[in-house]
Amino acid sequence: MSSLLTALSGHRPERLPVWFMRQAGRSLPEYKQAREGTTILEACLKPELAAEITLQPVRRHNVDAAIFFSDIMTPLVLAGVDVDIKPGIGPVIDHPVRTAADVERIVSHRIDDASAITEAVRLVVGELGDDTALIGFAGAPFTLAAYLVEGRGSRDHLQARAMMHADPQSWHKLLDWAADLSAQFLGVQIDAGARAVQLFDSWAGALSRADYVDRVQPHSAKVLAAVEGRVPRIHFGVGTRHLLTDMAEAGVEALGVDYRTPLDEAARLVPGLPLQGNIDPALLAAGWDALEAHARDVVERGRQAPAHVVNLGHGVPPTTDPQVLTDLVALIHEL
Ligand code: CP3
Numbered sequence: 001m002s003s004l005l006t007a008l009s010g011h012r013p014e015r016l017p018v019w020f021m022r023q024a025g026r027s028l029p030e031y032k033q034a035r036e037g038t039t040i041l042e043a044c045l046k047p048e049l050a051a052e053i054t055l056q057p058v059r060r061h062n063v064d065a066a067i068f069f070s071d072i073m074t075p076l077v078l079a080g081v082d083v084d085i086k087p088g089i090g091p092v093i094d095h096p097v098r099t100a101a102d103v104e105r106i107v108s109h110r111i112d113d114a115s116a117i118t119e120a121v122r123l124v125v126g127e128l129g130d131d132t133a134l135i136g137f138a139g140a141p142f143t144l145a146a147y148l149v150e151g152r153g154s155r156d157h158l159q160a161r162a163m164m165h166a167d168p169q170s171w172h173k174l175l176d177w178a179a180d181l182s183a184q185f186l187g188v189q190i191d192a193g194a195r196a197v198q199l200f201d202s203w204a205g206a207l208s209r210a211d212y213v214d215r216v217q218p219h220s221a222k223v224l225a226a227v228e229g230r231v232p233r234i235h236f237g238v239g240t241r242h243l244l245t246d247m248a249e250a251g252v253e254a255l256g257v258d259y260r261t262p263l264d265e266a267a268r269l270v271p272g273l274p275l276q277g278n279i280d281p282a283l284l285a286a287g288w289d290a291l292e293a294h295a296r297d298v299v300e301r302g303r304q305a306p307a308h309v310v311n312l313g314h315g316v317p318p319t320t321d322p323q324v325l326t327d328l329v330a331l332i333h334e335l
């Protein structure tokens with residue numbers, strides 16, 4: 001039985017499960033080699049390559065879960081939306097969605113063929129033993145819309161936050177469409193063998209609680225409801241202390257917490273819910289003694305939750321020494 005799935009069911013396995021957001025990626029030399037000559041979005045649609053990259057960190061670090069190598073933009077690409085991911089920048093949309101007419105245009109896009117995803121997930125699951133579960137994922141409607149409306153990453157998401165008030169009807173139409181796309185993307189991964197899912201609402205922390213509850217959470221809840229009862233659902237965002245109870249109420253089995261909120265505090269905010277997190281990614285470059293002390297503190301605070309999946313409080317920075325991650329997994333398994 002996978003320790004990840006035990007923890008996500010609310011029980012404490014013998015050994016703490018640990019995996020890292022962005023564990024597949026630029027911190028690994030074998031990733032850089034495999035990706036050579038291929039853009040990230042191309043790599044996501046090549047089943048053998050995506051499967052190989054998914055498995056690399058499992059082989060190297062002995063983590064307790066694989067996260068499917070893809071991107072929150074992949075469903076948009078599959079639906080024929082004109083998006084790109086620029087190195088060092090992130091997702092870029094040439095024609096941002098700003099007006100009611102833009103929204104009308106984009107919501108006509110549908111995913112017809114997701115066979116590249118099905119095939120990649122099947123290849124991964126065929127290689128993983130029973131002990132290591134594959135986690136599927138999707139971007140939450142707000143985080144997808146934040147890119148679509150802004151046209152690229154943004155600190156304050158001013159245009160997206162303006163649009164939800166300027167034209168609520170178009171806003172809800174856009175998020176409802178994004179929710180369907182994310183739900184479909186998760187469904188394909190589960191059908192092919194993913195045994196848990198994570199909904200990334202990375203940028204939800206930029207929202208006021210009122211905007212989140214009225215204009216965002218119902219759409220995330222729709223995505224999560226679409227997979228309810230199939231596999232455990234993890235919900236994660238950055239800077240979301242003020243939203244944790246609402247993110248939990250969207251319908252989840254576990255909540256991901258970023259590095260700003262100590263897990264004992266999170267456990268008080270969402271009692272009874274397994275938590276995932278929240279080693280500060282900055283500590284990966286702070287020397288072993290500082291990292292070990294911090295990791296022990298995170299695990300200690302995590303004991304206030306019914307179960308704990310150890311992870312970082314956000315993704316692995318590309319400059320991380322991979323040996324530090326391998327050593328960190330070994331430490332967590334001893335605690
Ligand atoms: O190992 C894993 O976590 C699985 C793969 C994964 C990727 N993207 C691959 C990727 C996952 C889970 C994502 C999700 C994702 N993508 C999120 C949510 C998670 C988070 O970090 O908050 C977001 C916001 C994106 C959008 C995105 N894609 C960004 C901001 C970037 C970084 C751009 C850069 O160059 O710094 C990407 C590109 C991307 N997606 C990379 C990887 C490994 C790095 C680019 C590369 O390797 O060429």
